[in-house]
Amino acid sequence: xxxxxxxxATKGTTETTPYLLDQQIGFLLRRVQQRHLAIFFDHLxxxxxxxxxxxxxxxxxxxxxxxxxxxxxxxxxxxxxxxVDRLRARDLAVTKKDPNDQRRLLVxxxxxxxxxxxxxxxxxxxxxxxxxxxxxxxEAERLLTLLSKLT
Amino acid sequence: xxxxxxxxATKGTTETTPYLLDQQIGFLLRRVQQRHLAIFFDHLxxxxxxxxxxxxxxxxxxxxxxxxxxxxxxxxxxxxxxxVDRLRARDLAVTKKDPNDQRRLLVxxxxxxxxxxxxxxxxxxxxxxxxxxxxxxxEAERLLTLLSKLT
DNA sequence: CAAAATCCGTTTGCATACGAATGAGTTTCA
DNA sequence: TGAAACTCATTCGTATGCAAACGGATTTTG
Numbered sequence: 001x002x003x004x005x006x007x008x009a010t011k012g013t014t015e016t017t018p019y020l021l022d023q024q025i026g027f028l029l030r031r032v033q034q035r036h037l038a039i040f041f042d043h044l045x046x047x048x049x050x051x052x053x054x055x056x057x058x059x060x061x062x063x064x065x066x067x068x069x070x071x072x073x074x075x076x077x078x079x080x081x082x083x084v085d086r087l088r089a090r091d092l093a094v095t096k097k098d099p100n101d102q103r104r105l106l107v108x109x110x111x112x113x114x115x116x117x118x119x120x121x122x123x124x125x126x127x128x129x130x131x132x133x134x135x136x137x138x139e140a141e142r143l144l145t146l147l148s149k150l151t
Numbered sequence: 152x153x154x155x156x157x158x159x160a161t162k163g164t165t166e167t168t169p170y171l172l173d174q175q176i177g178f179l180l181r182r183v184q185q186r187h188l189a190i191f192f193d194h195l196x197x198x199x200x201x202x203x204x205x206x207x208x209x210x211x212x213x214x215x216x217x218x219x220x221x222x223x224x225x226x227x228x229x230x231x232x233x234x235v236d237r238l239r240a241r242d243l244a245v246t247k248k249d250p251n252d253q254r255r256l257l258v259x260x261x262x263x264x265x266x267x268x269x270x271x272x273x274x275x276x277x278x279x280x281x282x283x284x285x286x287x288x289x290e291a292e293r294l295l296t297l298l299s300k301l302t
Numbered sequence: 303c304a305a306a307a308t309c310c311g312t313t314t315g316c317a318t319a320c321g322a323a324t325g326a327g328t329t330t331c332a
Numbered sequence: 333t334g335a336a337a338c339t340c341a342t343t344c345g346t347a348t349g350c351a352a353a354c355g356g357a358t359t360t361t362g
Contacts, residue, residue, distance in 0.1 A: 023295070026184075027204060028299065030184065037177075049177055074185060075348090077312085079350075083347090101309095103357045105311065131177065147179040185349085216341095227319060229342080230317095252327075255339090255340065256341065
C-alpha cells in the first residue's frame, strides 16, 4: 500500500514512482496559466483573456460563422456562444444569419471592436512579455517550441 | 490602423509586431491544457483532474484545513470548497470542525479516498506520460524545468 | 431524388475558477 | 485588556469549459 505505483520504464525489478502532484505536467500547466491570467487581468481588466482571443481572431478573419470562429480559437460551441454573446453585449461584435446558409450565424467585429483590438493589442503583447519575463530569450523560444509540440 | 503595435525590442526605427494569437504563450498554454484534460478524462473518467489533485494532496497531508489544502493545490477558497464538497459526496473525504480553532474546517481522506488514490495513481502517471509523449525524455525534462520557472 | 450522414446553433447540466462581500473566530499589540 | 488586524469558511455573481441532446439546414451518396 501507499502511494507507490509501478514504473513501467524499468524492467527486471519492481521499482516504483510515487505520484508527486507538484511534478505533474498538468499541475504545472494549471499554475502557469493561473499566473498568466493574473498578469492578463493586470494589463487588461477591460476584457477577459478568452474574449480578447476571440476578438483578435475575429479581427483577423473579418466575417466568420460562430462555429468556425470557435474552432479557430479552440473553443467549444457552447463556450464560443457565450463569448460571442458577451462581445455583442459590449458592442464589440455583431451577428446576423448567413443568407447563403440558414444554419450559420455570421459574426463580425464592429468599428468599436476593431478599435478596441487595436487599442489593446500592445497591452496584450505586454502580457506575453511579462509572462515570459523569468526566462531568457532563448528559453522562451524553446518553451514555445516545446508547447507547440504538445498541441 | 491595423493590427500592428510598437515593438519595444527595436530602437531607432518604428518596427512593429503584429498580434498573432496562435503564437502567444497564453493561447498555447490553454490548448496544451485542453489536450491534457482530454487525456486525463480518457484515463480517469471517474474523477476530474482537479478532484484527483486535491485528493492526492489530501492523502499526502493526512489532515489539513480546507483553506490550507486549497493553498497547497493552488485553488481559490471558493473553488476548493466545491471540490471538497464533491469529494465528500463521493465518500472520498470527510470534514469536521477543528476543536482547537473554531474557524477551521479539517479535511481528511476516508479509507475509500486513500484506496481510490492508490488505485488511480498509476493511471494518473499514465496521463502525464501520454501528455508528454510527443517529446523526448530530454525535451520533457526541459519543458518541466521551464514551466517551473514561470510558476 | 430521397434517405443518411453532417453540420450548425442552442440549451441544459455539471465542474472549475476567481473577485468581492459577509460573518465568525483568533491573534497582535498598543 | 481591548480594539485593530488577520484568518477562515461561505455565499453570490460572472466567466470559462465540455458533454450530451435537440431541432433545423445542408451535403453526401446510393
